[in-house]
Amino acid sequence: MTAAFDFAPLVPEGRPPxxxxxxxxxxxxxxGGNNDGDELPLDGLIAAAxxxxxxxxxxxxxxxxxxxPQGYRPLRDFLVRKLKRDAGLSCTADDILITxxxxxxxxxxxxxxxxxxxxxxIEQECYQGSINRLVRLGVDIVGIPLDRDGxxxxxxxxxxxxxxxxGVRPKYIYTIPTxxxxxGTILPESRRAELxxxxxxxxxxxxxxxxxxxxxxxxERPPALxxxxxxxxxxxxxxxxxxxxxxxxxxxxxxxxPLLGHMLAIKTDAGSGALEQMVLAExxxxxxxxxxxxxxxxxxxxxxxxxxxxGEQFGTAAExxxxxxxxxxxxxxxxxxxxxxxxxxxxxxxxxxxxxxEWSVNAKHSRNRMRLCFASPSHDEIRQGxxxxxxxxxxxxxxxxxxxxxxxxx
Amino acid sequence: MTAAFDFAPLVPEGRPPxxxxxxxxxxxxxxGGNNDGDELPLDGLIAAAxxxxxxxxxxxxxxxxxxxPQGYRPLRDFLVRKLKRDAGLSCTADDILITxxxxxxxxxxxxxxxxxxxxxxIEQECYQGSINRLVRLGVDIVGIPLDRDGxxxxxxxxxxxxxxxxGVRPKYIYTIPTxxxxxGTILPESRRAELxxxxxxxxxxxxxxxxxxxxxxxxERPPALxxxxxxxxxxxxxxxxxxxxxxxxxxxxxxxxPLLGHMLAIKTDAGSGALEQMVLAExxxxxxxxxxxxxxxxxxxxxxxxxxxxGEQFGTAAExxxxxxxxxxxxxxxxxxxxxxxxxxxxxxxxxxxxxxEWSVNAKHSRNRMRLCFASPSHDEIRQGxxxxxxxxxxxxxxxxxxxxxxxxx
Numbered sequence: 078m079t080a081a082f083d084f085a086p087l088v089p090e091g092r093p094p095x096x097x098x099x100x101x102x103x104x105x106x107x108x109g110g111n112n113d114g115d116e117l118p119l120d121g122l123i124a125a126a127x128x129x130x131x132x133x134x135x136x137x138x139x140x141x142x143x144x145x146p147q148g149y150r151p152l153r154d155f156l157v158r159k160l161k162r163d164a165g166l167s168c169t170a171d172d173i174l175i176t177x178x179x180x181x182x183x184x185x186x187x188x189x190x191x192x193x194x195x196x197x198x199i200e201q202e203c204y205q206g207s208i209n210r211l212v213r214l215g216v217d218i219v220g221i222p223l224d225r226d227g228x229x230x231x232x233x234x235x236x237x238x239x240x241x242x243x244g245v246r247p248k249y250i251y252t253i254p255t256x257x258x259x260x261g262t263i264l265p266e267s268r269r270a271e272l273x274x275x276x277x278x279x280x281x282x283x284x285x286x287x288x289x290x291x292x293x294x295x296x297e298r299p300p301a302l303x304x305x306x307x308x309x310x311x312x313x314x315x316x317x318x319x320x321x322x323x324x325x326x327x328x329x330x331x332x333x334x335p336l337l338g339h340m341l342a343i344k345t346d347a348g349s350g351a352l353e354q355m356v357l358a359e360x361x362x363x364x365x366x367x368x369x370x371x372x373x374x375x376x377x378x379x380x381x382x383x384x385x386x387x388g389e390q391f392g393t394a395a396e397x398x399x400x401x402x403x404x405x406x407x408x409x410x411x412x413x414x415x416x417x418x419x420x421x422x423x424x425x426x427x428x429x430x431x432x433x434x435e436w437s438v439n440a441k442h443s444r445n446r447m448r449l450c451f452a453s454p455s456h457d458e459i460r461q462g463x464x465x466x467x468x469x470x471x472x473x474x475x476x477x478x479x480x481x482x483x484x485x486x487x
Numbered sequence: 488m489t490a491a492f493d494f495a496p497l498v499p500e501g502r503p504p505x506x507x508x509x510x511x512x513x514x515x516x517x518x519g520g521n522n523d524g525d526e527l528p529l530d531g532l533i534a535a536a537x538x539x540x541x542x543x544x545x546x547x548x549x550x551x552x553x554x555x556p557q558g559y560r561p562l563r564d565f566l567v568r569k570l571k572r573d574a575g576l577s578c579t580a581d582d583i584l585i586t587x588x589x590x591x592x593x594x595x596x597x598x599x600x601x602x603x604x605x606x607x608x609i610e611q612e613c614y615q616g617s618i619n620r621l622v623r624l625g626v627d628i629v630g631i632p633l634d635r636d637g638x639x640x641x642x643x644x645x646x647x648x649x650x651x652x653x654g655v656r657p658k659y660i661y662t663i664p665t666x667x668x669x670x671g672t673i674l675p676e677s678r679r680a681e682l683x684x685x686x687x688x689x690x691x692x693x694x695x696x697x698x699x700x701x702x703x704x705x706x707e708r709p710p711a712l713x714x715x716x717x718x719x720x721x722x723x724x725x726x727x728x729x730x731x732x733x734x735x736x737x738x739x740x741x742x743x744x745p746l747l748g749h750m751l752a753i754k755t756d757a758g759s760g761a762l763e764q765m766v767l768a769e770x771x772x773x774x775x776x777x778x779x780x781x782x783x784x785x786x787x788x789x790x791x792x793x794x795x796x797x798g799e800q801f802g803t804a805a806e807x808x809x810x811x812x813x814x815x816x817x818x819x820x821x822x823x824x825x826x827x828x829x830x831x832x833x834x835x836x837x838x839x840x841x842x843x844x845e846w847s848v849n850a851k852h853s854r855n856r857m858r859l860c861f862a863s864p865s866h867d868e869i870r871q872g873x874x875x876x877x878x879x880x881x882x883x884x885x886x887x888x889x890x891x892x893x894x895x896x897x
Binding site: 084085088093094099112113115119122123126127141143145171180188206209280308309323334335337339343345347351352356452 | 619733744862
């Protein structure tokens with residue numbers, strides 16, 4: 078064996094640095110969008126896998142099955158019905174492109190529309206995966222603050238006017254209007270109408286990310302922006318990761334032609350995984366509507382456990398608005414707490430949190446905030462993990478003040 | 488409904504034009520890398536799906552299952568054993584990254600190593616997906632002619648020397664050495680040693696694409712370049728598309744760290760489809776080795792049918808070397824035949840072929856050549872399709888000369 082070839086000089090400048098090797102998951106993992114394994118409809122998925130493979134399994138020998146590049150036709154047909162029923166959204170199977178998770182949907186929309194130096198408008202607190210993509214693409218991000226009802230329309234109007242004055246036309250307004258990530262808010266219908274009005278006035282399309290929209294506690298949700306629009310100016314994406322299972326990697330885009338054709342031209346992967354599409358279509362057609370309330374019931378219990386644990390361990394040191402659904406809680410800690418530092422100290426102790434600055438484009442606002450995913454850990458792990466987090470936070474920052482094992486003031 | 492929003496002005500210049508809507512498959516489809524549905528090991532896959540889901544299905548609730556970002560651990564463990572057994576390649580599970588088909592493997596290697604204006608060396612006739620990617624990336628391509636034993640090493644040496652004189656260091660030498668696409672050749676061990684010697688002398692790594700390597704008729708194959716290398720200068724990729732089923736979208740990269748870490752950092756998709764990985768691992772561990780000879784036996788019969796049909800319909804107008812395995816036949820037609828035009832006329836008649844210029848970087852050499860996939864059409868479809876193709880070719884170009892329904896001379 079001669080000296081190992083050095084690839085490093087061949088990697089162009091500016092490429093992301095090499096990732097470290099994975100060393101396993103932390104004991105108490107409040108990060109990521111992992112789902113609740115207990116609520117996974119396993120028997121239904123197994124039955125679906127059997128049925129669809131028996132009936133159509135040989136089509137796996139053909140790229141795209143017999144459905145072409147937009148994805149397994151029965152899955153698109155299911156989505157047409159589901160979107161109409163749940164989001165008021167009318168479309169046809171031709172308007173849908175099945176993607177490898179909503180992450181690929183984000184990539185395809187961005188690849189079709191964005192160039193370095195473009196400007197986009199997003200919610201100030203936002204999904205980390207979306208923020209990172211925009212940063213990596215060299216796009217200027219304008220973040221609009223949120224309140225308990227989602228994006229502030231008055232501030233959006235200001236931002237649009239300001240950009241117009243500067244001669245900048247943003248490429249889109251990106252919003253997660255139904256169970257916003259990370260804040261858990263829902264944009265009410267009146268604000269949606271205002272958002273659409275502003276978008277139309279300024280000639281800026283809307284990029285609607287409804288990945289978490291199935292997980293509303295009350296199962297009542299305003300119509301999708303895509304449904305309310307009168308000018309077909311909305312690109313709508315969604316996913317099965319939060320309603321069924323994240324590891325399946327199945328998402329979708331609803332967009333008008335020819336824009337969908339541009340995204341299809343960029344999607345040069347010879348199709349997204351066919352087996353997952355087949356199994357999902359087979360399972361969801363009869364069972365999706367019945368599955369979601371069972372799932373959200375279980376998630377709601379975990380949220381309650383988390384909020385209880387925070388109250389017990391952090392007292393008034395942890396402030397939060399109860400999310401209207403979903404799997405995340407957005408928590409504000411006292412001003413002195415730097416959640417990036419808290420994250421580092423906590424992960425050494427075996428607790429992983431999502432530090433606020435990674436979920437916001439406003440560093441000052443998010444500095445003492447954190448996002449906690451409650452879907453994946455068990456109830457015991459939630460309680461133990463939050464207790465441990467409180468210990469670490471107390472040790473690092475002196476808050477919450479603690480007597481014995483629980484918070485006293487803070 | 489007001490006027491529909493026009494997205495076209497927002498699409499940056501230089502983006503690929505919008506794809507057309509899919510209108511179904513041609514009646515006689517000799518294109519693409521579709522596999523033989525009859526040989527798909529359906530019962531085995533169904534049994535595997537049941538077993539693995541019963542045992543581990545709840546891990547689908549977690550991104551990456553319990554295996555982290557490099558892919559389902561048992562699948563990587565299977566590949567470690569398989570690569571050793573079939574390719575002489577030694578590696579560990581840590582050296583493997585499971586990808587969404589080998590197309591993603593191509594993208595990750597290219598994203599880690601290539602910048603606009605770089606130079607790469609490839610086989611002059613090559614996989615279309617690879618050529619298109621390089622063109623889209625703005626990379627200069629040097630194509631090395633092949634003969635019946637694959638890439639010409641004398642011409643490779645010339646090219647490397649020529650580039651050196653011009654002060655150009657190519658980023659890699661890309662080769663499909665075992666059942667080359669489209670020529671069906673196998674690079675013998677002696678040429679592999681020469682390729683490695685040249686690569687080491689010039690400090691250029693090798694990018695080895697073994698996607699078709701399982702389909703050698705004799706099941707005897709030279710060791711992988713990765714196995715023969717003494718300086719860890721080979722990136723090796725493979726796929727389950729040709730050995731099991733293309734629609735599953737499961738491929739892999741074998742590469743040294745930290746290069747693999749760079750590719751991992753670029754693979755921001757939260758994991759490739761987990762269900763396919765689980766089912767493949769479960770099926771392949773006991774059955775892969777037994778499945779491949781059954782598959783290749785069936786493929787060989789289809790090749791025989793195709794070669795017979797060509798002989799009958801085209802006579803001497805169709806020249807070809809029998810491929811050493813795989814699913815493709817590379818055919819030379821008389822000099823006057825423009826296969827791009829033939830493709831267009833044929834597809835209108837319901838027969839689809841792959842025109843040579845899309846599978847080569849030498850337009851002159853490939854102008855009258857075509858690639859035919861024989862795996863997917865049935866034996867009858869092969870016979871009927873080739874007869875129809877001969878009619879079209881005769882009509883367009885006067886060759887083959889035909890009396891009745893078969894070729895006479897030409």
